[in-house]
Amino acid sequence: MNVFDxxxxxxxxxxxxxxxxxxxxxxxTSSAPPNEIMRRIMKGFQAEGIRTTCVSAHFKVKAFExxxxxxxxxxxxxxxxGLYVATFMRRQAQVLQFHRLFDKVAAHCKDIISS
Numbered sequence: 641m642n643v644f645d646x647x648x649x650x651x652x653x654x655x656x657x658x659x660x661x662x663x664x665x666x667x668x669t670s671s672a673p674p675n676e677i678m679r680r681i682m683k684g685f686q687a688e689g690i691r692t693t694c695v696s697a698h699f700k701v702k703a704f705e706x707x708x709x710x711x712x713x714x715x716x717x718x719x720x721x722g723l724y725v726a727t728f729m730r731r732q733a734q735v736l737q738f739h740r741l742f743d744k745v746a747a748h749c750k751d752i753i754s755s
Contacts, residue, residue, distance in 0.1 A: 666739065666746075667725050667727040667728065668726055668746055668749065668754075669719065669723060670724055670725075670726065670749070670753055670754050671722055671724075674724055677716060677749070680752060681745055682694065683748055684744060684747070684748030685703045685741075687748060688741065691704055692704075700716075701713070709732070709733065710733040710738070711730075712729060712730050712731055712738065712741070713728075714726055714729075726749075728742050
């Protein structure tokens, strides 16, 4: 059995392998007020011992670990009136560490996340 047979029989989606320039960033949507979403996100970072800086004009949170190894930005975008998406963008961190941190922060926001 060759690779093409394997893909055909398992119905594996291999299209992401051919999409260039597309990065998937972790995000979640919420219908909570923007201030509440950002407050919860900042609380999640603080629970992990990460200091944050909020740029409220753009609804951005910049997070840094004390040793400087993790640096990320969270931006809150308006999808429609009353529906917002918080995107987490990695600036300087290992990929697994970044996703682990996203999962922990999202757990602090689980009751305001829209499904």
